[in-house]
Ligand code: IPD
C-alpha cells in the first residue's frame with residue numbers, strides 16, 4: 001500500500017468532502033429528470049457548492065496557494081509558484097442526465113507544470129492520484145498504462161464537439177481514420193476520467209481538442225506517472241491553456257499521431 005504524502009492527503013480529503021454533496025445532489029437529479037423545468041439550475045448550484053468546498057478545504061491546507069477554478073476563475077495567491085487547478089464536476093452533462101460517470105479533478109500546478117493530481121469518481125469510489133516522481137495509483141494500487149503496441153488492438157477515447165463547443169475542423173475525418181484503424185472509440189463525457197482511464201490501461205489512448213486547463217491538469221500528471229505519454233495532437237509539448245490533447249500508453253503515440261494526420265492529408 002502506497003503511503004500518501006501530506007500534499008496528496010489534503011487533495012484527497014478535499015475531494016472526499018466535496019463528493020458528499022455531489023453524491024446527494026446526484027440522487028436528487030434523478031428525481032428532477034421528470035420535471036418539465038429539468039435539473040439544469042439545480043446542477044449548476046451543485047457544481048458551485050462543490051467548488052466552494054474544494055476552495056475552502058484546499059485553502060485550509062495551503063493558505064498561500066492561489067486557484068484556477070472552473071466556476072470562480074482565477075484567485076491569486078501569495079505563493080506565486082503554486083496554484084490549484086480544479087474542476088468540481090467534470091462530466092456535467094452526464095450528471096445532469098443521471099449518468100453516473102463524472103469526477104472531481106484537482107491538480108497542483110508548480111512552477112507552471114502539473115505536479116500532483118487527484119481525479120475522484122464518487123459513484124464508483126475510484127480515486128486516481130499521482131505526484132511527480134512518485135508513480136500513479138488507483139486507490140492503493142499502482143497504475144500502469146497499457147502495453148498494447150498494435151493500433152488495431154487499441155481502444156481509443158475521445159471527446160466530440162457539441163453545440164457551442166467546437167473542435168478541429170477535420171474532427172469527423174479524424175474519427176473516420178481512428179475507427180478504421182483501431183478496436184473502437186469511446187465517448188464517455190468526462191475528460192478527466194478519459195485521462196485517468198488511459199493511465200489505468202482501460203483505454204490505450206485519448207484525444208480531444210479545445211479542452212480547458214481544469215479538464216486536463218490532474219489527468220495529465222496521472223498519465224505521465226503511469227508511464228504513458230501526453231502531448232498535443234501534433235506530438236508537440238502540450239500547452240494546457242490550448243487544451244488540444246493526445247494521451248496514450250506511449251507505444252502507440254506516433255501511430256496515433258500519424259492516423260490523425262492522415263485524415264488531414266486525405267481530406268483537406
Ligand atoms: C467537459 C467534459 C467533456 C468534454 C468537454 C468538457 P464539464 O467538462 O470533460 O468530456 O468533452 O469539452 O467541457 O463541462 O463537464 O466540466
Ligand code: CA
Nearest residue numbers: 087090091215
Ligand atoms: Ca470539465
Ligand code: CA
Nearest residue numbers: 070087089090
Ligand atoms: Ca466542470
